[in-house]
Amino acid sequence: MLNGRSFSDLDHAQCAFDRWREVYNQERPHDALGLATPIERYRPSPKTFPEQLPSIDYGPDDIVTNVGWNGEVRFKGKRLKAPKALLRLPIAFRPDPKEDGAYDVYFCHKCFMRFSLRKRGETA
Numbered sequence: 001m002l003n004g005r006s007f008s009d010l011d012h013a014q015c016a017f018d019r020w021r022e023v024y025n026q027e028r029p030h031d032a033l034g035l036a037t038p039i040e041r042y043r044p045s046p047k048t049f050p051e052q053l054p055s056i057d058y059g060p061d062d063i064v065t066n067v068g069w070n071g072e073v074r075f076k077g078k079r080l081k082a083p084k085a086l087l088r089l090p091i092a093f094r095p096d097p098k099e100d101g102a103y104d105v106y107f108c109h110k111c112f113m114r115f116s117l118r119k120r121g122e123t124a
Contacts, residue, residue, distance in 0.1 A: 056108055062092035063103075075103075076117060083112070 007013040025042075029035040058064050067073055067086040074080075075093055082091060086107055093115065096102040101117035 056090050058090070058092040058106070059094070062094050062106070064090050064092050066090050075115070078115075078117070080113075080115060 005016065007016065025038045027037065029037060033041055063075070065073055065075060067082045067089055069087070071082045071084040071087065072079060073082050073091065082105070089107065092106045093103040094106055094111075096104060099116070103115045103117075104111045105113040105115055
């Protein structure tokens with residue numbers, strides 16, 4: 001699509017992409033589809049997409065904070081990096097009952113990080 005092409009402006013590029021998408025999905029047969037075109041196989045999903053996602057709720061012992069710019073989170077005086085995909089979303093620090101100063105970090109029901117306030121090599 002782009003090989004050897006140049007465009008005078010964004011509108012010119014958009015027109016080229018629109019034409020390419022039409023050919024790719026409606027005219028060009030695909031080996032993986034038994035030489036059918038994607039438009040012949042496309043079916044809309046029967047699932048409806050909610051207008052608004054449900055709120056994210058955490059447990060009463062969780063310490064909840066929002067992920068800031070560039071994935072930064074501040075917790076108990078420490079600066080941590082969370083995935084940028086969680087920008088402005090709430091995450092929860094859940095204390096580990098077996099290890100003092102250790103926390104599992106959750107987004108919704110998924111633990112994605114473990115964090116300890118203790119320095120490496122330090123014991124309780």
